[in-house]
Amino acid sequence: MRLGVHISRFNQGAARLGPDLAAACVAAEAAGVSWLSAMDHYFQMEGNGSPDDAMPECYTTLGFLAAHTSTIQLGALVTGVTYRHPGLLAKIVTTLDVLSGGRATLGIGAAWYEREHRGLGVPFPPLAERFERLEETLRICHQMWDADDNGPFDGKHYRLAETLCSPAPLSTPHPEIMIGGNGELKTLRLAARYADACNFLVPSPAEVAHKLDVLRRHCDDVGRDYADIRKTTVYLGSTPKDGDVDAFAKELADYSGLGLDTVVVMAPDGDLAEWIERVVAPTTERVAEVD
Numbered sequence: 001m002r003l004g005v006h007i008s009r010f011n012q013g014a015a016r017l018g019p020d021l022a023a024a025c026v027a028a029e030a031a032g033v034s035w036l037s038a039m040d041h042y043f044q045m046e047g048n049g050s051p052d053d054a055m056p057e058c059y060t061t062l063g064f065l066a067a068h069t070s071t072i073q074l075g076a077l078v079t080g081v082t083y084r085h086p087g088l089l090a091k092i093v094t095t096l097d098v099l100s101g102g103r104a105t106l107g108i109g110a111a112w113y114e115r116e117h118r119g120l121g122v123p124f125p126p127l128a129e130r131f132e133r134l135e136e137t138l139r140i141c142h143q144m145w146d147a148d149d150n151g152p153f154d155g156k157h158y159r160l161a162e163t164l165c166s167p168a169p170l171s172t173p174h175p176e177i178m179i180g181g182n183g184e185l186k187t188l189r190l191a192a193r194y195a196d197a198c199n200f201l202v203p204s205p206a207e208v209a210h211k212l213d214v215l216r217r218h219c220d221d222v223g224r225d226y227a228d229i230r231k232t233t234v235y236l237g238s239t240p241k242d243g244d245v246d247a248f249a250k251e252l253a254d255y256s257g258l259g260l261d262t263v264v265v266m267a268p269d270g271d272l273a274e275w276i277e278r279v280v281a282p283t284t285e286r287v288a289e290v291d
Contacts, residue, residue, distance in 0.1 A: 001256060003287045004035025004264035005280060006077050006234065009044075010054040011269050017056065018064070024272035025068035031281035032288070035232075035262050036069065037077035037107065038062055042116035051115065059092050066100035073103050077199065077234075077264070078180035080111025081130060082122060086137035087160050090144035094169045102170035105197065106141060107178040110134050110187065131186050133157050138177065138194040145174035178232070184214045192218035197230035199264070205254040208233050212258060232262040245279070249286040263287070 012020045040058035043051040058076045097104035110130045117124035136155040144165040153160040169175050178197035181187035191198045200211050219226040
């Protein structure tokens, strides 16, 4: 099992944001962190802060993180399907993959935060349509990353005359696609059909186990090898922030038999590098021993 870090708060102040993120990258690599992700929203989520808190554009931020790391896998956790046209999204993720040396993941979901869409004038269709758009986007990205198919895509919501993507990604066969979300009828069905990885946001190992059982059934239904999908979850407890490495390692033992590849810890506000050095670094080695 490996440890990842998710950055969802950016309240250092504009002048400190760049230097603090650069220092956090250095600390994360030294700590052996395997995954580093950034929030992809227009406004800060209600419940994670105030909507008028700082929220930098995600893929610009990931490009900055790529320039200050060399080994960590990078991705959004997660991009709402409504945020960017799928052809452009595939180009953005490809560029991140090329410039990072093949370390990009496309994290994507159906989107949910209506206020930010209304606020910036971005269309926010009903949920059923957003899932239709999500499936078309997944198909478009697969086609954009297929060197043998630069032809058109003609869907219900998106029509592309050419699915040309040059330069091609460095990741083979393409950048990892991670579908984030807990929905059992649609989200996990799409993960079984299209994803290389999945991410859950649930509060307990028992709920993760249930979601994995659902994913396994969807894989059986579509003829997909369940083992081909990398399984990850966001840890929602407070122990990592408290700095109790022993207690955290004990909690993670409950996840060890579930087949999870990575547990992602939410970074707190404040000095990210200091927190990574004080809490994450001593935990990473212990997490690697959990099996």
